[in-house]
Amino acid sequence: MPPLNLTSLAPATFILASIPGMERSHIWISIPFCSMYLAALLGNGVVLFVIRTERSLHQPMFLFLAMLAIADLMLSTTTVPKMLALFWFSMGQISFSACLAQMFFLHFSFSAESMILLAMAFDRFVAICYPPRYGAVLTHSAAVKTGLVALLRSFCIIFPCIFLLQRLPFCGHHVIPHTYCEHMGIAWLACADISVNVLYGLAVPFAAIVLDVILIAVSYVLILLALFRLPSRTARLKAFNTCSSHVCVILLFYILAFFTVLRHRFGQEIPHHVHILLANFYVLFFPMVYGVRTQQIKEKVVKVFVCPKSHLLRE
Template sequence: MMPADNHTFFAPVTYILTGIPGTEQSHVWIAIPFCLMYITTLCGNSLLLFIILTERSLHEPMYLFASMLAAADLLLSTTAVPKMLAVFWFRAGKISFAACLTQMFFIHVSFIAESAILLAMAFDRYVAICDPLRYTAVLTKSLIGKIGLAIVTRSFCIIFPLIFLVKQLKFCRTNLLPHTYCEHMGVARLACDDVTVNIWYGVAIAILAIGLDAVLIAISYGLILRAVFRLPSKDARLKALRTCGSHVCVILMFYTPAFFSFFAHQFGHIIPGYILILLANLYVLIPPMFNPIVYAVTTKKVLKWVINVCRQCAVGDSC
């Protein structure tokens, strides 16, 4: 362990992730559901990506955005969960400063990217329902490619300053990081420097990026609902609502733990630390696991493809 002299600054070579403070005796058992969730995430998102990429009938904007979301889910969970399991099962919490910054970067980039992808999907549903005659003309493959590039560029530009801010900090206390992965404020709070800029930049990201995305998504769905309830036929209204059902579920699973975790941190003085860390784990475990399940269950084309593959396997054909 590095010296904890408050007057001696040091360049952190390594950090030690301690897991969830106060639950050390239960780490092995906590890791079991986490591992099962991660396996489900890998299988579900990989299968969804494979289906969308190989089935030509799914090369539509809605499914292309779903494939982007699956890729972001895989990146988010794979960046965080394997090291998390190593901490829980083998107490292998040692991580170099460079690896910690890399993990921090990809976790936050994936999270920002997912928010932007959900906004793009809301725009897709808005055009499909509110202006269906122009759907194919507006959402061309060229535009979808540009949206994907814009999402990656935006995420990089928002998160890169965080890494720069952390690298500028001076550390003098300890290299013990009470978390399951490297998270921006978790690392920044170990510094002896004033981290006001880090705090306010994190708040700005939450409000101007995640918050703005959520507001624009809400506006899109407000316009969608207004258009849906103006449809003359009840069947048409139900069909329109069904096309949005899977996306609404995914939105709720993504933003609910994220905002709950954000507001919980504002009242961190009255909420136990292990609760805050468990909340932080929610948005690297739950949305990536459930997103492909939601699309498989609620999307007829994807569900039909999965059922056909299962039937082929059941009768002994090649899978």
Template sequence: MAAINQTSLQPPSFLLLGMVGLEDLHSWISIPFCLMYITVLLGNFTLLFVIAVERSLHAPMYLFLAMLAVADLVLSSSTVPKALSIFWSLSKEMTFHACLTQMFFTHLSFIAESTILLAMAIDRYVAICNPLRYAMVFTRSVVARIGLAAVARSFCVMFPTIFLLRRLPFCGHSVMPHTYCEHMGIARLACADISVNIWYGFATTLLSPGVDIVLIGVSYVLILRAVFRLSSKAAQLKAVGTCSSHVCVILIFYTPAFFSFFTHRFGHNVPHHVHILLANLYVILPPMLNPIVYTVKNKLIREKVSQVLFRTRQVW
């Protein structure tokens, strides 16, 4: 009987409205979003293909990059297709369980990507500060364990949110002013106290991406200290060059995400459609720019991508 009552309090589906206040511009907004998503797919699949077929790219740094590409594909593919469906008025409904599934994979891939970025920062730290120990520390088995740890950590952080949302009564509230389902967006539709959800969401943000960004910062302070101790100017420039692409990716990933997080909680005067736009930017902008940054900044990847694309063109 309790199960029946709980089910009756959960809406069979949610109606996602997209960017409320900008409904007349949905068709125009969809154009850059569609082009960006196509770029995400082409860029990340190309990167994965090149890393898979080129044995010279089977080093830890590039294996981490492949993990990052997978996380980017999951992050964008969990959200952008539904957003485009809303913009094109194809389907604005999403069942309750589908909404929870989308929320779970969106946040899981975000936390996993943050963990991978931390692992890449540690990789650069060991490569520059302890180069003689690098091959011993970052073996392929260690890299594989780090990848599994990133997934396990994300799963452990996000799995409780499913139960935190399922316990809430929604009293028929099923209209969500958003383009995709996220934890607090769903929780705010409930007709009950959501303090646990708020504090859990705040704690997980501080303890997963928050801790990651602090540790990344510490690793780069140590890297810079080691770089400035190098006697050769050429060695200093080479060390900085190996880290520049990773620093760009970190800034691209965390800046819109944390800006969205803090404006969502503290920016009460910020228009709602700006919140939604920021929430969409952090799930599509980093996945689009990451492969571009690494291809442009990393000479070896640039050469291998050119070789693979040239060979493919010759076959055709």
């Protein structure tokens, strides 16, 4: 009986197969993806710079926004550079350890973003429903502790996925039909029972995200009830405008995320190239849209970059 080839249990490299059936369109697809990535880098970099330099923005609301910008940068930078190398130079090879690292940071940043969005919803809830208590409840220390809890929760949820994948044999299967590594995309290549991976990948992270969604929904229902009780129509509109962009981004974030997660389990009839395009769109569009839409950030960007002299004189 020939000896067992242990190297097949953990392949040295995987091959990212990009978007099956659209290989001839790689260059054209890469143009909007590269543009969106550069916009995400610029937009989130500006948000972080402005929040860091403007003392008036050292408040919990903007600290959460800075955390979200960092998570956005991690989400897009984890996937897009390798994706562009694949599109431009056909560099589809990725080592097993690098693939696991990409998978970890991809899911880690998503989980962290979900909790940060929950924290931002709670921030708006306290600000609108209990404004006299806002300063006592949402302190700088509370915001920092919330960020640390988001990191710890995300780490504890995603880190076991590494061990769940390392235990699997792959028997020579090493082509991932995607532009980046994700938990179930790797697990489906294994030549062994992956029911534990499916159960964990669906139950634990999904349960945490669903809990976040429920709490966010409850927060905004209470916010809407509080808005309807405001005596002034102008006050209602002003309060609503502070939440509208947040609500739109939350809907976009979770709709695309749930589609990506559930497609592996229940959406096999969806064309594979459609799923990959939407998954790539997800890691690019969300990091690009939110921070610079906040009105206070817009005003400070104008002061810092458009009218720097007047800004310095004011300081």
